[in-house]
Amino acid sequence: MISSIGDVRPQIMDFEEPLALKSGEILSKYQLIFETYGILNDDKTNAVLVCHALNASHHVAGTYNGDEKTLGWWDNLIGPGKPLDTNLFFIIGVNNLGGCHGSTGPSAINPATKKPWGSSFPMVTVEDWVEAQARLATKLGIDTFAAVMGGSLGGMQALQWTIDQPSRIKNAVVVAAAPKLSAQNIAFNEVARQAITLDNEFFGGDFYQHKAIPRSGLKIARMIGHITYLSDDTMDVKFGRALREEALKFNFDTDFQVESYLRYQGDKFADTFDANTYLRITKALDYFDPAAKYSGNLANSLSNAKANYLVISFTSDWRFSPSRSEEIVGALVANKLNVSYAEIDSPYGHDAFLMDEPIYHSLISAYFERIWVEALNV
């Protein structure tokens, strides 16, 4: 079996209560697609929510129809006997609102117009996602999560959970995240957005009606993103200056392997991801800044938080470097919250949070063992 979990099947939850978004717009009804792994215990104390990052989805673990190409994005971490053990925990993966994998988003049909939402789909934020996730938990009968967990943008959601839903989360596992984006982070997102919106096939976001896809823009966006996920060193080890053929071609085909790798990644992404979703998720990243309401004081934004925290960063991550995680840790410590922090030595850059790094996985494993013991003692 490719995945220790085996085949899984997503579920849909419909929500009829209007959701007031941070932008001021109201989503009158919506649906969320999600998957679950493991079994919810009778006390409903063993639920763990896994939040996804920019390019991922609710499909966190397992496969579809035994096809290894469909392996969930955090399958190496989740399963029976794995660091996040499905023998102990009931794990939920959910596609965020605005997504393009089954939850209501720009590519979905707007029931009011019977056409794809397209450009009219509202902007969504990390706060909106947390609210929608909390409503999903309520519908599933889960009052309190044993943990909310995520890497990168997923880690930001875990952090926001402890601010917005302090009584409904016991632990937050915040991996490779930051308390807000830097100017450079925003700049890379903005280039990606410009690549998409300036693509002739974008049609102001209403490309569905034109049977068009802004493939070039999506490809460029993904290529830029991909560079920021990898470390300079990893790229040098993986590709270096290796050529695709024996000699330089002196044309604009691909001379170097790194070029063809990036083009391939870009093309693959353009085939599967929705441009309007990409635009909105990068904006959600840019907008994330819990300290903003508190004159930039992150500690103050966390004054009502009660969760325990595991914060993890990776040495070679230049997208969200260890110092960004340390800002989070500092704010938690200032609130005398229970926080464990580890800076993991890894050459894999931001992508390290998806990798099988033994120390990293051991740490997650030990932390969830403690959560399990504490859950039993409640």
Next chain:
Amino acid sequence: MISSIGDVRPQIMDFEEPLALKSGEILSKYQLIFETYGILNDDKTNAVLVCHALNASHHVAGTYNGDEKTLGWWDNLIGPGKPLDTNLFFIIGVNNLGGCHGSTGPSAINPATKKPWGSSFPMVTVEDWVEAQARLATKLGIDTFAAVMGGSLGGMQALQWTIDQPSRIKNAVVVAAAPKLSAQNIAFNEVARQAITLDNEFFGGDFYQHKAIPRSGLKIARMIGHITYLSDDTMDVKFGRALREEALKFNFDTDFQVESYLRYQGDKFADTFDANTYLRITKALDYFDPAAKYSGNLANSLSNAKANYLVISFTSDWRFSPSRSEEIVGALVANKLNVSYAEIDSPYGHDAFLMDEPIYHSLISAYFERIWVEALNV
């Protein structure tokens, strides 16, 4: 007077001898546009060649028609009493072959077809530029340069001069350069190229005939480039998360100042730079690798070099970090060449080489004073 040099005027030199390019193609005739500052002495021992980087030109110093917007890109360094003193030296700035500021390039008319070269313009390399520059020197009656100098890609040309023309260069000033691009460097260039070539207005490079300009692609390319020229810290100091207006807009207009700055820079670039030139210059960067012929041994590639070197790097430059300059220094030292190296503390990233950093300018100043004294003693 805005510039200490005042108004300057470019000159054109025509070359009728065919130039065999590294790609195997032959350019039967071509012209180079150049400017000079200062006076060539009778012995012709005081000539300095300044090589330009990706986005610059032969217009290194001075103004056109007293307009401060036309100030040369290294005007802060060059002039009477400045670090590169026009009272002592005769300085030449030249637009490289393949450029778009007056030297023969893709946007020029191909005499054979009477149409713009466009996609048919050959690929040019650092080696080709050095050969063309050497021929220009010959035509100007300059046998030996007191120094060849440049930052970034300009520094690579200075280094290549010492390899290809060892008897015609006394000193090389190599600022913020690298002995070859890393996979990450190539990756950023490739994204920029893809943005241009995938633009609907590119027409395979023959957009001139379609009265089109791949503006979007050029804009994206410039935005990406610009991010890599600045340090993360500089961007945070200069822009941080400052908003353009009081509140978030929740749309795809520009929320943050860094977004509007980058869009402005991108638009300005798209108005002035030729897409085919940009493609070729980034390829020249990717191809630069003097050690390649020597199984990657940079020291061996420099075994015939005789020049003295000043190598300078900047602490916050993550495009070509100090360690890349140290690779050059190591190879020079291995050849027992005379080399001075300084890592300048600067927050300005790669762009620091264009800035008025006092220690940096003092160093250049002292180095050229020594060159002047040595030139007198020859």
